[in-house]
Amino acid sequence: ILNVEQSPQSLHVQEGDSTNFTCSFPSSNFYALHWYRWETAKSPEALFVMTLNGDEKKKGRISATLNTKEGYSYLYIKGSQPEDSATYLCASRGEGAQKLVFGQGTRLTINP
């Protein structure tokens, strides 16, 4: 059974500051790591899917890195804006498995 952990659970950041948070997952039998952004009362929105060790993906001010050997991924947000306030979820998928195993999320609040 995969166990995906995210830290911190919540984070308050000043507008304009950069921030990052962590997703840890079992490195054995790893297949893919997904990041989602989830605003209250909306659907989780797909950000990235990463598979290879050393992968780095970028979407605007948001980027993510992947280390499959040690089982972690970082999500970075550069120059935080109020619209970045959301819960960021990561989910791991094992080899041969279809289901995503989600972490509890990091709740990010940007203070104007």
Add this chain to the structure above:
Amino acid sequence: DSGVTQTPKHLITATGQRVTLRCSPRSGDLSVYWYQQSLDQGLQFLIQYYNGEERAKGNILERFSAQQFPDLHSELNLSSLELGDSALYFCASSTRAVGYPDTQYFGPGTRLTVL
């Protein structure tokens, strides 16, 4: 808007009752997944269908069942409802079934409240 639709948006019912949640995947997606989010829990995978066939099963209770129809929409049936079944139920869809880490696109969810 992800292109995945779910109905109803909210559902309030009593213990012991049965409800059906409906999901329409994105156009062209063959895989449908169901997830449950209870209070203080992360998204928990329930079940996956691909092109009408069950492909993977998670922590789905025996009181729950699902199916995917020829038009690819899916229904999640919850019966003998208990207070603990109150949760947000999400449907997600993706293009493929296996062999490729494609993105799962989530619908807006159905909030079920069991009184």
